[in-house]
Structure formats: C-alpha cells, structure tokens
Amino acid sequence: MDRIRSIRVIPLIRKLEQVFEGSTYRIVSRNTLFVRVETEQGVKGEAFGGDEDIYQEKVVRVANEFLAPRLIGEELQPVEKLWEKMFSTQGLPFHNRSIHTLDMVNHAILMQAIAIIDVGLWDTLGKSCGKPLAEFWGGSRNSVPVVGIGGYYRPGGELELRQEIDRHLELGLAGIKLKVGRCTVKEDIRRVEFIRKNFPKDFVIACDANQAWTFGQASQFARGVKDLGVEWLEEPLRWFDQMEGMKRLRQVTNIPIVAGQGEISSWGCRDLILNGCVDILNVDATIAGGITEWRKIASFAHLIPFAGCDS
Structure with a gap:
C-alpha cells in the first residue's frame, strides 16, 4: 500500500x-x-x-x-x-x-x-x-437536487430577492435556503409568502434562522408559514436552548427541524438525535472532523426512524 x-x-x-x-x-x-x-x-x-x-x-x-x-x-x-x-x-x-x-x-x-x-x-x-x-461510500444515485443559500438581508428588498431567485432558476437550482431571523417574524413570514406567490409551486423554500429566535418567535414563524410548503426550518433557536427547545418546537409544528451545522463531533450529533431535537442533521464535514466522522454520523442517523443526514 x-x-x-x-x-x-x-x-x-x-x-x-x-x-x-x-x-x-x-x-x-x-x-x-x-x-x-x-x-x-x-x-x-x-x-x-x-x-x-x-x-x-x-x-x-x-x-x-x-x-x-x-x-x-x-x-x-x-x-x-x-x-x-x-x-x-x-x-x-x-x-x-x-x-x-x-x-x-x-x-x-x-x-x-x-x-x-x-x-x-x-x-x-x-x-x-x-x-x-x-x-467508496456506497453512493447509489446519479444526481441530487441542489438549493442555493440566499435571501441575505440587503437594501433592495423584494425586487432584489426576485432577481436573486430568477437567477437560481436560470442556473437550474431546485430552490433556496432563505435567511430569516434578522427582521421581525411578521416581515420574514411575508418574505416567504412573496416567494411562494411569485415562483413555481415546486420551487423549494427552506428557512435558516442561524439560531436567532426564542422559542416563542420560532413557533410564531412556524405557525405563520405552515401552509406555504416550507421544506425545513434550520437552526431556529438560540444557542442556549438547542436541546429542550428544539424538542418542544418539533412537537408544535409539522415543518421538519434541522440542526447540527455547529456540532463538531459525532457525539454532539448523537445527542441531538437521541433527545428528539431534529428531523434532519445538516452536519458540516469541514467542521465536524471531516468525511470520516461524517460517515459515522450518517450511519447512526439512518438507524433512527425520524432522522436524516445531509452535508
């Protein structure tokens, strides 16, 4: 060798x-x-x-x-x-x-x-x-849908958001992971409504709060977008309420809850799964020890009925 x-x-x-x-x-x-x-x-x-x-x-x-x-x-x-x-x-x-x-x-x-x-x-x-x-890793698919991270807060408002999503569609992207959490909850709900109203029904909308909200704010947002086909809600709660808070949030919304990007090891991801905090893990392999550690996490996630693993 x-x-x-x-x-x-x-x-x-x-x-x-x-x-x-x-x-x-x-x-x-x-x-x-x-x-x-x-x-x-x-x-x-x-x-x-x-x-x-x-x-x-x-x-x-x-x-x-x-x-x-x-x-x-x-x-x-x-x-x-x-x-x-x-x-x-x-x-x-x-x-x-x-x-x-x-x-x-x-x-x-x-x-x-x-x-x-x-x-x-x-x-x-x-x-x-x-x-x-x-x-090597047992892949069986030839392709996967790709969404673009976007919707960053900029002065252009809805016009700039429209231009950004038009560009996503031109590139053949399946959807957007929309940044939420900087403005008021009501304003973020309106941004999701704007996308759903003005773009194809099969355009994927996922929302990423980057740990911005309290439990009350996150649950308010989840209620406000429950009929808008949001694919998932990512890192909705503040850093100090990751375990119990996300577990509670999963109980009051049917929108899949995503977390794990900030975890640095398989042990942290294990705890998110076993405590019922997530529907999907979005592990960043460049933070959490590389592909080798990510494969351990993915294998464990596949054993739990509600959990998936993405990177």
Whole structure:
C-alpha cells in the first residue's frame, strides 16, 4: 500500500465586494483552506474545505505542525486509522482550563484541522485507486437536487430577492435556503409568502434562522408559514436552548427541524438525535472532523426512524 510523503494545508482569504448579512452574522470575506497530500508513489490529493475566519491561523498551525507530521510515512489506507491517530494527538498548542464550555474553542480548532486533512486523504485514496469516492461510500444515485443559500438581508428588498431567485432558476437550482431571523417574524413570514406567490409551486423554500429566535418567535414563524410548503426550518433557536427547545418546537409544528451545522463531533450529533431535537442533521464535514466522522454520523442517523443526514 502506498504511503504518505507530505501533507500541506494553506489558508485562503478573499475580501468580498459586498457584505452578506444573515440573522446573527455579517460576511465580509470568504475564508477557506486548501490541502495537498502527496504519496511516495507520486499520487496527489487536493481539496478545499471550511470557512473559518477568526481561528483560521490556529487551524492551519495545528494541521501543519502537529497533525501532518504524525501521518508522514503511514500507509494511506485505512483512512479511519489515520483519523484516530490525529484525534489522539497530544501536546497541542492549547491552553485548556478543563472547563467544558471554555475549552470548546480549542476542541473546535482541532476538529477543523483534522477535517481538512481527512478530506485530502480521501481524495488521495480515490485517485490512488482510480475510483470515485461516491463508490467508496456506497453512493447509489446519479444526481441530487441542489438549493442555493440566499435571501441575505440587503437594501433592495423584494425586487432584489426576485432577481436573486430568477437567477437560481436560470442556473437550474431546485430552490433556496432563505435567511430569516434578522427582521421581525411578521416581515420574514411575508418574505416567504412573496416567494411562494411569485415562483413555481415546486420551487423549494427552506428557512435558516442561524439560531436567532426564542422559542416563542420560532413557533410564531412556524405557525405563520405552515401552509406555504416550507421544506425545513434550520437552526431556529438560540444557542442556549438547542436541546429542550428544539424538542418542544418539533412537537408544535409539522415543518421538519434541522440542526447540527455547529456540532463538531459525532457525539454532539448523537445527542441531538437521541433527545428528539431534529428531523434532519445538516452536519458540516469541514467542521465536524471531516468525511470520516461524517460517515459515522450518517450511519447512526439512518438507524433512527425520524432522522436524516445531509452535508
């Protein structure tokens, strides 16, 4: 089996010409990571992943200085064994307080560093074997519908929203994941009504609040759009009410509840499922330890009748 010769993670940053505003955040630049893995037989795996901005430098340092050296000379397969080797790395450049919530940032940095290398390892393995990764992972479909993230809050209002969705349709997208939560609940309901009234009935509308609402606001929104064919409601509740709050919200609406994008491990996703908090997991593999960890999450989700897993 081919062995790993080198791994290098490179940070990329591009300042945006316009600001994108969701309910709880502003995007002024796009950050991502690029990884290149090379084997002793000359196979090169490459991948992009992640959008970390605040801690990007630390993620890159952990990946290049602490994780990559542990894998040099190791056999490329199985990737799962390499993942465990990274996850068990000691002596990382973190000042942990042994206080769960205060140390979560450090754990998140580690999992993102693992993720970018893991994605690169999988690409390298696929190229080494001359086989699409979808076949490695048991994929059975030739295509999936794609929705575009949009509806960011901008001065143009309904006119700009109409132009944006027209562009989605031109590109052949199936729908939009609409940002909600920055304005009033009533205004966001009207935005959903505008889309449903002015575009094809089969145009998918999903809504993403990015943890903006209280339980009362989220349930008010769910009632207001219950007849508008909303595909799912994503991260509706504030950070401190993820477990009990989303469980309660699922009980008062038939709109599927989505969360998991902020989880950094299979254990966090396990808890969302077992506590009845979600209908669908939207795990970000670039945050939650890469493809290897995502596959564990997906396998567990398939065992639970109400749960699905997306990435």
